Structure formats: structure tokens, C-alpha cells
Amino acid sequence: MIDAILTVIAQGRSFVVASHGSPDGDALASTLALSIALREMGKEVVAYNRDGMSAEMAFLPEAASVIDRLAEDHIFDVGFVLDSGELNRAGSFLRDRCTTLVNVDHHPESEDFGDIYYVDESCCATGALIYRILQAAGHALSLPVATCIYAAILADTGSFRYANADREAFLIASEMVARGVSSWEVSSCMYENRSECQLRLLATALKTLKVSDCGRLGAIYVTHQMFLDTGTGSEHTDGLVNYPRSIAGVLVALLFRQTADRCFKVSFRSKGAINVGELARQLGGGGHHNAAGATLEGELVTIQETVFNRLQEFLP
């Protein structure tokens, strides 16, 4: 599959690089890594995310180049859709805007929406897949590209703490450091650069903490009212779900985040063998074995009940 990608890169002139909405660190950093590298190859490149750049990743090189709207009549030779699981999470309209569409992803059961399908669910981060593509292309990694690849892997491995922090993750990270990436600079930009309001939201969200009687489920929620009260938005909820997961004995952690009236996005995180990706797919969403999500409609208490009941089947 990489050979097919190298061919379309060699033959294409105009490119769009996109990733899923409500983008996480891997989505944005891999978008920038590939966009910058393609520009270095002399290509015309648009970096696109329907929700734009996040404040958290705005320190990345060329972050300002990510746009959240494509001109109506803009047609591209090649579209790369990164880290998305499903085309609709990035934007279904991309199908009609690109002569060749390429899916580059590490989500299990990633949708086969494109002309080229480069999906490796064993890979730690989409940023690592971009690294493999650029290696195969013989493209020398500049410091900006190396910084983005490092940041993508740091983000998706939870700073090298999760099970996906495998040998390849460390090998690529080590090479990026050898190319001049400062591990401290990247992690301080990503993790020690929060706004005060984000901590106020954390404080408010933690007040909603519920742990099940059995001690194996931990859940918190965030409502529109809480965003209003703290001057925050959905972009400030990244990482919140890790707080209930950090409790000893909790095997599944949940964050219910209000996205509209009677609509909640549920983030699932699990420890070890519990496959929350499967649970999320049953609920119409998707994701990985230990990190997944789905969007559900209804009142919060009803949604919580549905999810807790479903979860019983997944607990040992």
C-alpha cells in the first residue's frame, strides 16, 4: 500500500490533508507532518480540519496553515484522510473533491472509503504511519516535520505510558530527538500550557465523579451549563476522562460531554482486556481497544443508564 501512496504523491500536484473533527493531538500533528513534507517536495497543499487547529496543538510548526473551510470549487488531485475511522468524521464531501482519496489510519475496522487503504491498527499513532510513508519516499525529515511526528506519537501513547508505546514508538521518537526535537519543549507546550479556565472546568467536572458500587466503573460529565460557568468549550475536555481512569480498581472510565440539547458524546477508556472499542461500535461509534467514543441522543440520566447496562456485559 505504501508503494501506491508513493505513486500518487509522485504524480499528484495538488493535495488536501484532512483528519477527524474535534481533532486530538495525533490528528493535527500528523496532518501537519504530512502537509509540511509534501510542501517540501514542491507540492501544493491545503491542510484542513473542519474544527480547525486546537489551542493545545497551536505551538506546532505551521499550525496557522490549518484551515476549517475549503473553497466550494477547490478540487484536489489527492486527498489524504488521516486518523479518522470513518470518512464522515473528517467530512464526507471530500470524496467528491479528490481524484484519489487515501485513508491513512490506525483505528480498528477503519472504513474502506478511499482508493488507497493504508490502515495498520497495530501502529501506535497515525503520525508513525506518516513517518513510514516519508521514510519509504526517501524524504529527509526536517525539524518541523520531525517535531510533528514526535508530538503525534507523544499524544497517542499518553506520553509513552499506554500499551501502544511499543518499540516502533520509541525508535521513531529516538530518531526525532536525534534530528533535533526537544522532548521537553514539546511536552511543556502540550501539557503545561493550559488556560486557567480549563482547570476550573476540571474542578467542576470532578465534582460529578461517580464510582460504581463494584468500584470498576468511574464516570464524570460535562454539560453546556458547566462550559458557560467556566468560560470553556469542548476543546477544553481533552484528557478529562483520564481522571476517573486513574482511580485504583476502576477498569472502565467514562466522560459524558454535552454536544447539543439532548445529545452527549461519550468517551470510553479502559484498562487491560476490556474492549471499549467494541462497546462503542455497538453504540454507533468506534475507536480503539482501550480508547473509544460514541455520540448518543437523549437525557443524560437515560444515556448513562443505557451505557452502564451495556457495560455490565464487558466487565469480567
Ligand code: 5GP
Ligand atoms: P475520544 O474519547 O478522545 O474522543 O476518542 C477516543 C478514540 O475513539 C479516538 O481514537 C477517536 O478517534 C475514537 N472515536 C471517538 N468517537 C468516535 C466515533 O464517533 N466514531 C469512531 N469511529 N471513532 C471514534
Ligand code: MN
Ligand atoms: Mn490516532
